[in-house]
Amino acid sequence: MPSDDSSQFEIVSEAPAPPLPPGDMAHQLADLHLDAWGWALAVSGSDPSEAEEVLQIAYLRILDGRARFSGRSLFKSWVFGVIRNVARERRRSAGPASPLDATSPSSVVDPGPGPGDRLSRSLVSSRLRRSIARLSERQRQILHLVFYQEMTIAEAAEILGISPGSGRTHYERGKARLRELLEDGGDEA
Amino acid sequence: MSRLSDEALSRAFSALRETDRKRAPAFQDLLARSDRNGNDAGSEQMAGHESKLVESREERCRAQQDVKHLLQLAPEARVKRIENARTRFRSSSFVEALLDEARNQVRHNAKNSADLAALVPMVIHRMTGNVDTDWVFRITCVATAVQANALRITGELVMADKLFEELKKRIHRNPSLKSAELAETMNFEAALRYEQQRYDDAERLLAQAMLHHRLVGNTRGLAQSLILQGQTHTDRGALDRASDCYAQVIALLEPDDEPFLVQCAVTGQINRLCELQCFDRAEELLHDHRHLYEGQDTYCTAVMRGLEGEIALGRERWPEAKTAYSECRDGCLEIGRDHDATIACLQIARAMLEQGEFGQVVEMASDVLEIFRARGTDHGALSALILIKEAAASRTLTAAILDKVRRRLESHSG
Numbered sequence: 001m002p003s004d005d006s007s008q009f010e011i012v013s014e015a016p017a018p019p020l021p022p023g024d025m026a027h028q029l030a031d032l033h034l035d036a037w038g039w040a041l042a043v044s045g046s047d048p049s050e051a052e053e054v055l056q057i058a059y060l061r062i063l064d065g066r067a068r069f070s071g072r073s074l075f076k077s078w079v080f081g082v083i084r085n086v087a088r089e090r091r092r093s094a095g096p097a098s099p100l101d102a103t104s105p106s107s108v109v110d111p112g113p114g115p116g117d118r119l120s121r122s123l124v125s126s127r128l129r130r131s132i133a134r135l136s137e138r139q140r141q142i143l144h145l146v147f148y149q150e151m152t153i154a155e156a157a158e159i160l161g162i163s164p165g166s167g168r169t170h171y172e173r174g175k176a177r178l179r180e181l182l183e184d185g186g187d188e189a
Numbered sequence: 190m191s192r193l194s195d196e197a198l199s200r201a202f203s204a205l206r207e208t209d210r211k212r213a214p215a216f217q218d219l220l221a222r223s224d225r226n227g228n229d230a231g232s233e234q235m236a237g238h239e240s241k242l243v244e245s246r247e248e249r250c251r252a253q254q255d256v257k258h259l260l261q262l263a264p265e266a267r268v269k270r271i272e273n274a275r276t277r278f279r280s281s282s283f284v285e286a287l288l289d290e291a292r293n294q295v296r297h298n299a300k301n302s303a304d305l306a307a308l309v310p311m312v313i314h315r316m317t318g319n320v321d322t323d324w325v326f327r328i329t330c331v332a333t334a335v336q337a338n339a340l341r342i343t344g345e346l347v348m349a350d351k352l353f354e355e356l357k358k359r360i361h362r363n364p365s366l367k368s369a370e371l372a373e374t375m376n377f378e379a380a381l382r383y384e385q386q387r388y389d390d391a392e393r394l395l396a397q398a399m400l401h402h403r404l405v406g407n408t409r410g411l412a413q414s415l416i417l418q419g420q421t422h423t424d425r426g427a428l429d430r431a432s433d434c435y436a437q438v439i440a441l442l443e444p445d446d447e448p449f450l451v452q453c454a455v456t457g458q459i460n461r462l463c464e465l466q467c468f469d470r471a472e473e474l475l476h477d478h479r480h481l482y483e484g485q486d487t488y489c490t491a492v493m494r495g496l497e498g499e500i501a502l503g504r505e506r507w508p509e510a511k512t513a514y515s516e517c518r519d520g521c522l523e524i525g526r527d528h529d530a531t532i533a534c535l536q537i538a539r540a541m542l543e544q545g546e547f548g549q550v551v552e553m554a555s556d557v558l559e560i561f562r563a564r565g566t567d568h569g570a571l572s573a574l575i576l577i578k579e580a581a582a583s584r585t586l587t588a589a590i591l592d593k594v595r596r597r598l599e600s601h602s603g
Binding site for chain 2: 026033034053056144147175179
C-alpha cells in the first residue's frame, strides 16, 4: 500500500508568491474558521482539545509565514492542507497509537433514549460519528470534505494529495461502508 | 442500501456540522493564546512557538495541580503559602488556572470564588513587580469582575458595586480589554444591576455583552446573557420577550454540552409558558428535557417536581399538583431552601383550596411552621405561613390571597 506521507502541498514555497498582508490573511482565516474547525476535528479523531491544538499551530504557521500560500490552489484548500499536515505531524511525534485510540472519538456521547427532535438529532449525530470513526482515514476525510465541507471530489482529492480518480474510489467505497454501518446502527464492525 | 441516499447523508453531515460549529473555539481566542504563549517566553522567534505550545500545556497541568493544592488550605493559609514560595505560583498559567477555578467555584461556593479571585493581583504582583503590561491589565480587570460577581452572590452587594465602579474607571482609562473580556465583565455587572433592580442598566449592559459574545463566537457566554435578559424581562412583566430569550438559548445549546445552562433556560421557559397559559408547550418541553433534571441533586429533582406541579395546577389536575409540589417542598426543606419551600407550600395550599381542603392547609402550614421556627427561618416566610394558616382556619382563604402572598414573597426574595 503506498504511503501517504509525501505531501503534495507546499508548506514553504520555494518560489514564494507575494504574501498576503498579515491583516488580510487573518481576515481570510477568520472567515474560514468554522470550516477549518470542522476539518481540524475530522483530522484529529474528533478530539476537540487535539483539534484546537492542531488549528492553533496551523494558524501560527500561516500567520508567521512558515506556511506560504503560493496561489496554485484555492486558499481554502491550501489552509486545509496545512491543517492536515500539522495533524499528521503531531500523530507521528506522539508515537504509534493503538487502532482503538485512532478510531474512538472522545467526543462521542450517547445521549440515551428520549423523545423530541433535538434529542433525535443528537442521536443521529452521535451514530454518524461512531460510524465515520470506523472508516479508513482516507474514506473518513474524503467523505468529510464532500458532505460536510460541500466540496467536489476533485477539490477534496487535491487537499488529500491524491488523484481525482483515486479520490472517487475512496469516496464511493467510503459511502458504501458508511451506509452499511449506519444501517447497522454504527456499532457493528 | 437504497434507503440512505446521498441527500440523506448530506443532511446527516449537515446536522453534524451544526453541532460542531456550536463547539468551535473563537478564532480570536486561538490567536490570542498563540500571542501570549509567544510573549510570555520573551522570544521573538516564531519558529519556536510550537514547542512552546507543548511546554505551556505542561505548565498548565502544573498550574492546575498548584491550584488544587491551594484549595485544600484555608484562605489565610493560601496567602501565606503563596508569599513563602520562592519559585512556585509565579506563572501566567497559574494565574489563569486560579481565575478559572474562581469561575468554577462560583456556583457552589461563591465565598471561595471571591477569595481565589482576590489572590490574582497578589500573584501577578509577585510575578511582574510593578510592570503593567497589557496582559497584566486585562487579567486583573477580569479577576476583579469575577471577584465582584462572587461577592454579589454572597450578598455583599455594596462591595460588589464598589469593585465594578472602580473597574469601569480603569477600563475607561485603558480601553485595551478584548471583546471576550468585556463581555464577561459586562455580563457580571448586569447580574448585579438586575439584583439591584436597575433593569435599564442591566439591559444596556446585556445588549453590549451579547454583541461582544457574538463577535467572538462565544455561544456559552451569549446563552448566559440571554438567560439573564430573560429574567430581567420576566421581572418587568414582559413575558413574551422573556420567553423569546429562553427559546433562543434552548436552540443555541446542545443539552449534552451545557446541561446546566439548558436546564436554566428550560426552567425559565416552562415557568413563562405556564404564566402565558401555554400548558401544552410547557408540558412538552419538560417531557423533552426531563433527563436534565433526573438523577441529579435534590435541588434539581425539587425544581422538576415544582415545574410538574405548576403545569398540573394550570391544568386543574389538583391531586397531581398537590403531590408534585409536596415533593418539591420536601426537597427544598431538605437542602435548606426555606424560601422556595414556602412558595411550594402556597401552591399546595392552592390545590387544597380548590378541593375545599381547608383543614389540610392548616395542618400543612403548622407542620412547616414548626420546622421553620426550629431553624430560625426569616420573618417573611414565617409570616406567609401564619397568614395562610389563619385564613384557612377561618375558611377565608382565597386564591387571590395566595397570589398576593406569593407576589410579596417573590418580591422580597433578593
